[in-house]
Amino acid sequence: MATFSEQLTQRLATALADLGHENAQQKSLPSVTAAADTRFGDYQTNAAMAMAKPLGLNPRELASQIIEKMDVSGLCETPEIAGPGFINFRICAQAIAARINNLTGDERLGIKTALSPKRLLIDFSSPNVAKPMHIGHIRSTIIGDCLARTARFLGHEVIADNHIGDWGTPMGQVLYGWKNHLNEADFADNPIRELLRLYQLVKQQSDTDPAIAAQCLEETVQLQSGNPENLSLWKEFIEITMSGAEDIYRRLNIHFDTTLGESFYDPHLKPLVEKLLKEGIAEESDGAICIFSNNELEPKQDPLLVQRDGEWLPAPCMVRKKDGGFNYATTDIATIDYRVNEQKADEILYVVDDRQSLHFRQLFEVARRRKISTSLRHVAFGKILGDDRKPFKTREGTVPALGDVLNEAVDRARRIVDEKNSSLPEEEKQEIAEKIGIGAVKYAELSQARSSDYVFSWEKMLALQGNTAPYMINAYVRTRSIFRKLETTPQYSLENIVISEEAERIIAMKLCQYAEVVPQVLVDYRPNLLATYLYELAQNFHSFYEQCPVLSASEPARCTRIALCDTASKVLRHGLSLLGICPPERM
Numbered sequence: 001m002a003t004f005s006e007q008l009t010q011r012l013a014t015a016l017a018d019l020g021h022e023n024a025q026q027k028s029l030p031s032v033t034a035a036a037d038t039r040f041g042d043y044q045t046n047a048a049m050a051m052a053k054p055l056g057l058n059p060r061e062l063a064s065q066i067i068e069k070m071d072v073s074g075l076c077e078t079p080e081i082a083g084p085g086f087i088n089f090r091i092c093a094q095a096i097a098a099r100i101n102n103l104t105g106d107e108r109l110g111i112k113t114a115l116s117p118k119r120l121l122i123d124f125s126s127p128n129v130a131k132p133m134h135i136g137h138i139r140s141t142i143i144g145d146c147l148a149r150t151a152r153f154l155g156h157e158v159i160a161d162n163h164i165g166d167w168g169t170p171m172g173q174v175l176y177g178w179k180n181h182l183n184e185a186d187f188a189d190n191p192i193r194e195l196l197r198l199y200q201l202v203k204q205q206s207d208t209d210p211a212i213a214a215q216c217l218e219e220t221v222q223l224q225s226g227n228p229e230n231l232s233l234w235k236e237f238i239e240i241t242m243s244g245a246e247d248i249y250r251r252l253n254i255h256f257d258t259t260l261g262e263s264f265y266d267p268h269l270k271p272l273v274e275k276l277l278k279e280g281i282a283e284e285s286d287g288a289i290c291i292f293s294n295n296e297l298e299p300k301q302d303p304l305l306v307q308r309d310g311e312w313l314p315a316p317c318m319v320r321k322k323d324g325g326f327n328y329a330t331t332d333i334a335t336i337d338y339r340v341n342e343q344k345a346d347e348i349l350y351v352v353d354d355r356q357s358l359h360f361r362q363l364f365e366v367a368r369r370r371k372i373s374t375s376l377r378h379v380a381f382g383k384i385l386g387d388d389r390k391p392f393k394t395r396e397g398t399v400p401a402l403g404d405v406l407n408e409a410v411d412r413a414r415r416i417v418d419e420k421n422s423s424l425p426e427e428e429k430q431e432i433a434e435k436i437g438i439g440a441v442k443y444a445e446l447s448q449a450r451s452s453d454y455v456f457s458w459e460k461m462l463a464l465q466g467n468t469a470p471y472m473i474n475a476y477v478r479t480r481s482i483f484r485k486l487e488t489t490p491q492y493s494l495e496n497i498v499i500s501e502e503a504e505r506i507i508a509m510k511l512c513q514y515a516e517v518v519p520q521v522l523v524d525y526r527p528n529l530l531a532t533y534l535y536e537l538a539q540n541f542h543s544f545y546e547q548c549p550v551l552s553a554s555e556p557a558r559c560t561r562i563a564l565c566d567t568a569s570k571v572l573r574h575g576l577s578l579l580g581i582c583p584p585e586r587m
């Protein structure tokens with residue numbers, strides 16, 4: 001079942017071929033897309049404007065030729081020209097009804113699997129050992145999971161990889177802290193909190209005191225060369241960190257296919273650096289081993305150069321320190337080799353905050369120099385801010401722990417449930433509150449354009465009105481309540497679906513477009529496109545529901561409206577599930 005956009009694009013291509021213009025098409029087939037402003041039509045194309053110039057024609061003239069030739073029978077009304085040469089299309093009621101009828105029987109809700117499925121490795125969440133996951137990790141975890149769910153549904157093979165930070169300098173700092181500053185009682189009480197304290201304390205000390213820095217380095221060297229005491233402590237640190245992280249993943253319903261920490265790649269680092277030296281990609285510089293620009297790129301594009309006082313200076317990527325230790329970058333280069341050669345990834349996504357963008361640009365440049373053709377992409381995101389527009393903090397001024405944020409969200413959602421439906425059994429109320437609270441945190445994240453910073457607001461996140469999880473869940477719950485009142489399973493057929501009211505048409509068109517939206521999420525890795533779609537659908541549903549009685553209507557309106565409610569219900573549930581949100585059946 002082709003979408004309206006695909007059908008129109010196809011018919012447009014045929015018309016252009018009939019006009020003898022198929023070769024005038026630019027790089028790709030001109031497409032027909034959903035109209036931004038639906039007052040003038042449902043779909044729109046700028047094909048005439050894009051093609052007129054090379055053909056030496058006036059765009060409006062070409063548009064009218066296209067309209068003349070284009071066969072739109074059974075699909076839309078006579079197209080119209082607007083402005084400098086846009087063509088607008090309004091889908092006819094029968095075509096909408098036919099597609100709704102198809103959707104009622106389609107588990108995939110009209111969404112086809114990708115024509116060329118890929119093996120996609122998504123590196124996300126990736127917390128660090130000895131540090132509890134904080135709210136900064138929320139963006140990576142939730143965006144990465146949504147992309148994994150969407151890609152899987154579209155037929156790609158996904159490897160969800162939690163690339164734990166479990167190696168390098170910070171490990172030596174925690175080991176040193178453990179051996180010199182451990183508070184046993186605090187550790188017994190809250191192990192991860194005590195590990196974090198030790199790490200922060202020692203990091204500060206070693207930043208200012210070279211003697212302590214040297215001792216930390218020695219601890220790292222001992223760990224990396226297999227000292228049994230360090231190794232067993234390190235394993236304990238990992239276990240403590242991961243058991244906290246896993247509690248959170250369980251609550252968020254997030255799964256990984258592999259959890260290979262940075263340490264996994266350690267055996268590859270030494271030979272990798274030797275290879276880079278032999279290949280002439282890396283060179284010695286002041287005792288360290290670095291990769292410098294080879295000046296193949298424009299300086300502006302070259303992440304191995306930096307501009308200072310109008311001059312381009314080297315900004316090398318270091319792969320081995322003077323003291324022989326390896327860097328974050330070295331591990332990431334080795335990780336690419338493993339992902340490409342062993343895991344056979346066609347594409348690797350790094351869902352990591354934008355403060356690391358230079359690191360990834362350098363990493364990808366090194367990959368290009370090494371002739372790695374696998375597509376590498378930094379799916380970057382901004383910061384979460386507090387009301388004061390500074391990075392979000394707790395009242396005590398510390399970075400909020402993710403677990404605490406989830407607890408508070410659920411407590412607040414519980415108050416909504418108590419207000420709305422106080423008669424429900426206690427256990428169900430708690431279950432609903434958990435779903436709404438977690439859903440609200442996820443939705444607040446996914447409804448944002450990922451590249452910008454956003455302000456974290458409890459009030460906004462849990463509001464029953466607006467672009468929020470509770471609003472969406474409320475729409476879903478409404479659709480479910482209709483079906484609880486229905487005695488028989490509805491039977492739909494093409495004859496008894498008749499779209500006549502404007503509110504019916506609006507929601508029906510929205511439902512037909514679900515299949516156009518989901519694949520868009522992967523084009524530029526933007527979950528907010530799906531969130532925005534669901535928000536508009538929920539709005540369309542609420543106004544449809546207010547204007548069009550369902551169960552008391554006479555046929556064929558009754559059957560039509562039941563079909564619309566049914567499809568809206570399925571699309572809402574499915575769309576939310578791609579966002580990783582599981583709505584309750586009532587609230």
Ligand code: ARG
Nearest residue numbers: 123126127128163164165352
């Ligand atoms: N552990 C790192 C951090 O918390 C993120 C790792 C991202 N992935 C990677 N392959 N570098 O900053």
